[in-house]
Amino acid sequence: MIQSITAIPAFQDNYIWALSDEKGSACVVDPGDAKPVIDYLETNGLTLQALLITHHHPDHTGGIAQLSEKYACEVIGPNNPAITGITKAVSEGDSFELLGQHFDVLEVPGHTLDHVAYATPASAETGAPPRVFSGDTLFAAGCGRIFEGTPAQMFASLQKLVALGPETEVYCTHEYTQANLQFADACEPGSVLVGLRKSLVEQQRATGLITLPTTIATELASNPFLRCNNPMIVNAAERFSGSKPADSIATFAAIRAWKDEF
Ligand code: ZN
């Protein structure tokens, strides 16, 4: 069973999540760089069993070749031939066991078309909450840029993550929370919940602390991209686009476009 989950910092603002069990086996999610992963494994005396890949971008896949060569580990990822080194391609509805833990695969296109997330259910035995490794789909107080999919696809993908339940812990790949909350504040000026979260995150970042994981409940309260049926967010979409959005997807599309140039 999973005993610890640690964020290994990489590049400017990436986190490579390392999961380990009581026997010293580990897997990592989205190793964009091999070096910090190798350092972490060696410092903690862990054996790498698998890599979990969410999508094809280099900051999530760059370490695959070196790690899989050094550790002969399994490489689990989306069914996209553009990603070199996948040994087990997964798609919607697939599940697998790793480190004594059950993982479910969710397809969450939008940021890229191949994007998947990995969810683990709550455990009555250990008291662990449900968790999801969301890559560049759902961020703390934000969401990934839409590079390959449509706003409707990204909206549906985010709703699929929301459906995992409010208590679900969200482990995304980037430390973007502070900038995301600046934007959330612009979308919902005067929101007490956004304001409180913004000052908490400012304190965390001022002392170099990570702002993750977040939870679906926290995101529902202050992430504009999950609040597209809220009148304040509808107003924000209208302010940006100049016309009243027809539905929640249009609201989502408008605020996503605003965030792109914020
Ligand atoms: Zn990406």
Ligand code: FE
């Ligand atoms: Fe990324």
